[in-house]
Amino acid sequence: MKNILSVSAASLIFLRQTACFQAKRQRQSALHSTAVRSNERMDSLFGPRLDDGEDVVLFSDDVDDTSDNTWGAPPSKSSAAAPAKKKMNRWANLNPSIKARIVKEAQERAIRNKKRREPAAAKKRRLHSQYKEMESQSKREKYVRRDLPVNSKKRTLLKDIEPGTSLSGKVISLTKFGAYIDVGTEADGLLHVSQISRDEFVEHPRNYLAPGDEAEVRVVRVDPTQKKLQLTMLPEEVLDEENVMKSLEMNPDEDDRIQLDEIEVDDELWGEIRRVTDYGAYVEVGSVTRGFLHFMDHPSWEDSVGAHPRDIMSVGDRVRVWVVDVDGMLNRIKLTANRPTGLPGPRREIKWV
Numbered sequence: 001m002k003n004i005l006s007v008s009a010a011s012l013i014f015l016r017q018t019a020c021f022q023a024k025r026q027r028q029s030a031l032h033s034t035a036v037r038s039n040e041r042m043d044s045l046f047g048p049r050l051d052d053g054e055d056v057v058l059f060s061d062d063v064d065d066t067s068d069n070t071w072g073a074p075p076s077k078s079s080a081a082a083p084a085k086k087k088m089n090r091w092a093n094l095n096p097s098i099k100a101r102i103v104k105e106a107q108e109r110a111i112r113n114k115k116r117r118e119p120a121a122a123k124k125r126r127l128h129s130q131y132k133e134m135e136s137q138s139k140r141e142k143y144v145r146r147d148l149p150v151n152s153k154k155r156t157l158l159k160d161i162e163p164g165t166s167l168s169g170k171v172i173s174l175t176k177f178g179a180y181i182d183v184g185t186e187a188d189g190l191l192h193v194s195q196i197s198r199d200e201f202v203e204h205p206r207n208y209l210a211p212g213d214e215a216e217v218r219v220v221r222v223d224p225t226q227k228k229l230q231l232t233m234l235p236e237e238v239l240d241e242e243n244v245m246k247s248l249e250m251n252p253d254e255d256d257r258i259q260l261d262e263i264e265v266d267d268e269l270w271g272e273i274r275r276v277t278d279y280g281a282y283v284e285v286g287s288v289t290r291g292f293l294h295f296m297d298h299p300s301w302e303d304s305v306g307a308h309p310r311d312i313m314s315v316g317d318r319v320r321v322w323v324v325d326v327d328g329m330l331n332r333i334k335l336t337a338n339r340p341t342g343l344p345g346p347r348r349e350i351k352w353v
Contacts, residue, residue: 169189191205268322281293297335
């Protein structure tokens with residue numbers, strides 16, 4: 001009985017091994033047929049293979065003992081030097097102007113990207129700081145260093161200066177009506193815009209002067225009590241012709257001159273031209289202020305249209321004029337040398353003083 005059981009068990013083991021072997025053979029034949037069909041499909045798509053049919057291993061996990069075990073290690077200096085040297089040679093062979101342009105474009109691009117990423121608050125602070133710096137720089141440029149401090153005891157007192165004295169000074173500041181000049185006295189002198197030039201009309205002192213410029217001036221009037229000093233750059237002969245020094249020394253209250261409230265429109269006056277400008281002439285008519293005669297109101301202008309006022313008017317000419325307008329607020333008298341129509345005759349003739 002035991003022999004029969006052992007034979008049956010051996011038979012079962014043999015049958016199981018045979019079944020496993022047949023199943024393995026069937027799987028292999030199925031894989032082979034699939035590979036053949038895939039090869040036929042590849043040949044139909046790409047044509048027949050040109051090699052001998054052997055596959056080439058592109059990558060393998062197996063470690064080859066014969067090769068140097070350097071995979072994964074950093075490249076050596078000898079292996080990395082060749083590409084780097086090639087790149088450096090290309091950069092070195094570029095034109096210097098092209099190099100500079102590339103570098104400049106890269107810098108500008110970096111600045112643009114930085115500003116684009118800059119927050120609004122940071123940009124506002126940056127622009128405000130730039131504005132403050134520019135404002136401070138402008139103030140520093142306008143500042144003029146004086147040769148002597150303002151409170152220096154070496155400065156000359158105004159009571160020791162007489163009209164007509166020639167002085168040299170430095171322009172400190174400019175205004176629309178003149179320039180302040182440091183002449184070494186206890187107070188800066190004022191150079192009025194009308195005392196800069198007679199050759200042409202001076203619209204603003206900056207057209208002739210700038211802060212820090214050296215200037216040669218003459219004293220016209222001094223007032224030590226009010227700390228005022230009036231200067232001029234006009235030549236002495238021009239001042240003598242216009243009688244500037246004498247007119248400034250006269251006191252209108254003490255002088256027997258006509259007041260503005262005593263002058264009416266269409267009054268006939270005689271006067272003398274004391275100053276000629278690009279627009280007309282100032283006429284001394286014996287009043288507290290000089291009258292202005294426009295060049296178009298001169299009788300000779302119609303015969304010489306386009307000529308300069310100095311061609312038809314000269315300093316020292318005696319003229320007969322009529323009052324066109326009187327402005328008591330601005331202390332001005334507007335004159336004309338053309339007799340107004342409708343007047344019966346001269347209404348007043350003033351004796352020249």
